[in-house]
Structure formats: C-alpha cells, structure tokens
Amino acid sequence: MNVFILEDDHNQQRHLKTMVEKISREISVNELKINLFASTDQLKMGLPVASKENVFILDLEISGIKTAGLEISRVIRKHDELASIIFITVHDEFVYTTYKYRVSALDFIAKDRGNIQEELKQDLIHIQKEVQTAATEELFTYKSYYDEVQIPYKNICYFEANHNNTHSSIMYTTDNQGIQLNYNLRTLAKNEKRFFRSHRSYLINPQQVKHVDFLHHQAVFYNGLVCPVSRRHEKELFKLIKSRNMFFLGLFIFSYSLLNDMIITL
Template identity: 25%
Template sequence: MKRGEGCMLSVIVCEDDPKQRERIETTIKNYLMIEDLDMELTLSTGNPEEVMEHVKANQNQIRLYFFDVDLQHEMSGIALAYEIRKLDNVGKIVFVTTHGEMSYLTFTYKIEAMDYIIKDIPEEIDRRVRECINVAHQRYLSDSVSSKVKSFKVKMGDTVRSIPYDEIMFFESSTVPHKLILHTETRELEFYGAIRDIEANDECLYRCHKSFVVNKNNIKTVNKRLREIEMTNGETVLVSVRAMRGLN
C-alpha cells in the first residue's frame, strides 16, 4: 500500500505474513488517527526490494521502520535493515518477529535497532508498536527543534562539534600558525582555520580587527576611547579604527 509522500515522519512496514501485516497496519493507522500525529504509513509490503526502491526514490524522508526478520525472501529483515542503514542513518528500525534468538545480529551488523518485538501475544505487539511510534515521534520533534538552532561547526580531529551561535563570544587568531581560538561563554576551542573566512559564516559575525571576529549579538559595551569591545561574558576584544565605523 502506497500513499502520499508529504508527511513529516514516514512509517514503513515490511512483513511477509498478510494477516500480521494487516494487524500492524491497523494498529499504526488507528494510533496515528487517535493521537492526531503528523505521521503517515507510506508503504506496507512483504517485499524487501520494494522497501529499498521506495527509500532510494524518497531520500529526504525521516522514517520509522517495522521489519519482520524472516521475510520468506533471499533478503532477511536483518539484511534489509543493514542495506537501509547505508541509505538512511537516522531512521528508527523496529523488528517484529518470532525469532527472538536472532536479536544479537542487530548488534553484529551495527543496525542500531530501536526495539525488538517478539510475536507471542498480539495485544503486546500492539502496545509495543504504539510505544515505538510515540517515542519516534517525540525524538523527531526534538531533533526538528535542535536542527533549527543555528550553529557553527568546529572540526577537531576526527570529530565535528556544533556550537550554537548564541553561545559564541568571538574568534581570535591563535599563536599557533593556521589555527583559531573560539571563545564561548565558558570555554575555548582551538581549531584549524583562517580568521578572514569566519565572518562569512553568519550575519551575526563581524570582523572588528585583523585578529578578531566578534558575535555582534553578544556585545555588551563598546569603548571608543580604548577601542575595545566588552562581551557579555566579561572578555574584551580589540577594535580597529576602520571597524569602529561598522559598529556604529
């Protein structure tokens, strides 16, 4: 069953048993309707290849998956989840199966399953499916709010940190060649970069000196006589004569 593609959070079911698939479908539809969640069941099928095609054709969706482990197909639910992870590293995957002994494979293949529901008591399946929908929706809303917070990406070794602009005071040239120091409210982070490139990252950033870029939103006072800027965390930054005009 395919439906419109315009929902916030997409739900996909892959279950080869028609009766089980219908029950899961009904549970999902009823819960989405009763709770009035901005989600939609976009695909329900017994064919894992159809799931792969759907995901490849709709790369921008955020998804919650319900997969059976034994799909009576050359591709098992575990194998399907493994392939899905290559295309979708943020989707939530839930297994609904009679094969509880195979749950360890989700760790072996680094699938990061959200839940592993055993098909023993139908009512328990329904409850767990509803719980997974609710948790996935709450996490989606939380992630959506976080993604709207503008942040500066700092690459430090093999990791990338996101620092919200609200926390950034200023950037300064380091004494170490080709490095900068990012000053936040409470800490300093040193990373590779050029001071001339920083201002272009956001309109709140202003190059006030050859060695400094400040966050205009966190300026407390400007001392024209001393040509200094005091930031809201108490630190001070130098201002050139030319840059002073821009602050006016």
C-alpha cells in the same frame, strides 16, 4: 510520519497496518503514510528520501530467510541515517545480532509474547517526540546523488579527507557510519564554522570529543572513535573542550542551586 512495513504474510501485514493506524489516531499523528512490502527487493525499490519521520517495521524472516530483515536493515541504514527501525518477529534469538549489524534498531518486539500494540505505541510516541525535537534542531545538509539529506550536527563526529578523490570527504557519525560527501575539507571548513580543523586531513565536531589524548596526538569521541590531532592544534582543541565542560558544569550548579532554593522555600 512515513511508515514502511516489511511482512511477507499478508494477514500479518494487514494486521500491522490496522494497528499502526489505530495507534496513530490515539497519539494524534497529524499525517500518516503507510507503505506495505512483501519482499526485500520491493522495499529496496521504494526507499524514501532520508528523514526523521521514516519508520521501518521489519519482520526478520522473509521468504524463509531468517536474517532477511537484518540484511535489508543494513541497506536502509546506509541509505537513511535518520530513520527509526523496529523489528517484529518470533525469532528473538537474533536480538543481539542487530547490534552486530550496527543498524541502531529502536526496538525488537517479539510476536509470541508481550503486548505488541502497546510496545509499538510506545515506540511511535518516542519517534513522534524525536521528530518534534528535530524540528528545532540545527541540521547539517548535504547532497546525496539527486537528494538533499539532513543530519543533526550533534550526530557528526568528524570529516576525513578522501585521499582517493580530492573533491570529496568522508563523514563519520555517532553510530559509526562512514558517508562519502561530494565536498572536500576546505569547502566544509569554509562553510561550516562550528567544526574544528584539527589536522590537514581532519575536520572535527568539538561537541562530540570526550577528551584529547596528548600522548598519541588524537581526539577521542564519546562513541569510541578516534582521529589524529596535529601537535599545533592540540592545546586549542583542549581549550574548546574545557570551556564546553565548564559551561555545562556551571549550568548544572546553577540548576542544582535553584532546585535546592525551591525545596527550602517549600
């Protein structure tokens, strides 16, 4: 686990470091690396390769700027789609602003009330479980500058052709991020068979499609995003969604019947 702490008060910084080390021993984190930062500029220079194991613990107010933590969280999320972000601050009036910034913060812990260590412990336990789950997840890998970045397939909604650059495309994720890739749709469609070519300019992940809107000729995703579907591909996409839903319905019925049999036996 790689922990990045942003706190401009050195006493608070050391306290958080000690707290994270203690929690890590309690929950048996195999490998822990803690990085300390006193300014947002330092943190920008020290951003790591994107990973599910990255945990950013941010104070909201840095150098007298009450929203500095929120601002740097946007930079972090743009750079690292997989990381967990935790805010620890006395300025809990900004809790709703984190959603405005769309950084998908894991938690918002107030310094002036509650048990910080216990709340942080629960967060790190959750992250540890996510990391363990991710180890068995199927991941989509792409190159970003000189680094290789991985993102779970289930976190991808669709790819859109970049009309300003025919050699690239834009990937839209479940948390509404738009990430430019150095691959065009033809290359993606050839190499990634699990995606569906719904339109000449769109390649979608059927697993994230909630339903097909035949009236407006578009796919509607679970997170509210929409993208066009050509008329000739609508029925095929609908069949994919229907078969997926029937599979999960069958799995639910089987599980329910099995549970019911167990209860009757008992």
